[in-house]
Amino acid sequence: MSLPDIPQSIITNAAFVPKTVHKRDIFSETISGSLEGIPDFPVVLRKLDTVPWYARPIAWALARKEIKGLRAVHGIEGCPALVRVDKTGLLRSWTQGTPLQLAKPSDPAWYRDARRLLRDMRRAGVTHNDIAKPQNWLMTPDGRAAVIDFQLASVHRRRGPLFRTMAREDLRHLLKQKRAYAPDLLTPSELSMLAQKALPSRIWMATGKRAYNFVTRRLMNWSDGEGTEDRIERDGPALRTALMAHPQVADIALSTYALPAKGVGLYAFVETTLDAGMLSSLAPQPRPEAMQPVTAMPRHADGSPRMDALDLVAANRLDELALLQEREPELAKALAPIIASRLNLTDRVLRP
Known part of the structure; x- marks a missing residue:
């Protein structure tokens, strides 16, 4: 743009x-x-x-x-x-577009444009180095390809072996997206490239990646999606009983989300006039990692909480929430204050 x-x-x-x-x-x-x-x-x-x-x-x-x-x-x-x-x-x-994990492009034109984009970047001496993540690829409203998040990008003055290797890895990572969302479009040569990970990449996965994960996940508290034990079934009943005993608690909805290198956290949306401190004092051990007081929960016609929306809030999946709110404007009104006060601001996706 x-x-x-x-x-x-x-x-x-x-x-x-x-x-x-x-x-x-x-x-x-x-x-x-x-x-x-x-x-x-x-x-x-x-x-x-x-x-x-x-x-x-x-x-x-x-x-x-x-x-x-x-x-x-x-x-x-x-x-x-x-x-x-x-x-x-x-x-x-700001780049207007839909992240790849939501857009799931199947049109060959998008992949042709994505290759054009990588070629243009290569001509400028730039490798992105972080487009294995589908959230760093976008499909724009007119069906074009876009990339964001250049924190790990490299600018090369010389187009030597290192540059060529990193540019090849960018292309291979694009082909991984193609394999995920449009595998029928892969050509024999693309399948061959996918099977041949570059030597520096193999060395990185065996050595540097482990150190990177230790620093970012353990020391720096970046979120990780490992560990999927059912916190709702294990800790939910006691929490619900304790909070619902208070007359100012009207309802509770429970979700899970990725914790920093610790597996799965429990996220409680509590319909109440109490503040977060009071809720914490009422909750039994082990307490939820996040307890958000809300004035009113979004609900289905039968009165049950809209867990599809609340799960997205708990996981901080704003792109999916935006699409949901576009389809349901009335839901957007109920969600706005909840999204604004959400307690999880990481960008990791919890995978079952």
């Missing part, structure tokens, strides 16, 4: 108006919004000024990679535009 036809001085000085917090981890907070006075140009802030002191060197190292990558891909269709960088963090354009 290109920058709007507005003087750079205005873009540089306009205040950021936050709208939605999408995720938060030890390295940054990702917030969508707009610039004051330019409401029709949506932007995303990677906020770095609140990062803990001990994580700032890594956080800014990742930010510098993203800044360098975004500058290198400027003008490429399907890549976000860097708006500005200051002490708060870095601001980029």
Whole structure:
């Protein structure tokens, strides 16, 4: 997306108006919004000024990679535009589109455009290095391909063996998405590429990936989806009994979500006028990892809670929530305050 036809001085000085917090981890907070006075140009802030002191060197190292990558891909269709960088963090354009795990493209045109995008990035000397994640690929409203999240991107001055290997891995990871969502479109040569993981990638998976997982999941508290024991059946009955005994608790809905390297957490939506502190004092051990008081839960016509929506809130799956709210405007009204006060701000998906 290109920058709007507005003087750079205005873009540089306009205040950021936050709208939605999408995720938060030890390295940054990702917030969508707009610039004051330019409401029709949506932007995303990677906020770095609140990062803990001990994580700032890594956080800014990742930010510098993203800044360098975004500058290198400027003008490429399907890549976000860097708006500005200051002490708060870095601001980029918002890319309108549906993440691949929701779009599940089956049209050959999308995959042709995705390969075009990788070619354009390769010509600019850029490898993305993180497009194995389907959430970093988008299908735009007009069916084009787009990529986001350049934190791990590399800009290469020389197109030597390392560059060629990393560019090949970007393409192989695109083919993995194709295998997941449109396997019938894979050609024999693409199937052959999928079967041949590059040597650096194999070494990384055997060595560096393990260290990376230890640091990010154990030390840095990034979420992991491992462990799927049924917390609702195990801890739910006692929790429900204890909370429902209070006259100011009207109902409880329980969901699960991914915890930082600890398996599955229990998320309780409690329809009550009590505050979170009072709920915590009422809850028996082991307490839920998240207890969110809500004024009113979204409900089906028969009065039962809309667990399809609440499960998405608990897992912080905002893209799916947006699609659900588009289909059901009345549901959107009930969900808005719940989403705004949600307690899980990680971007990991809990897989059964």
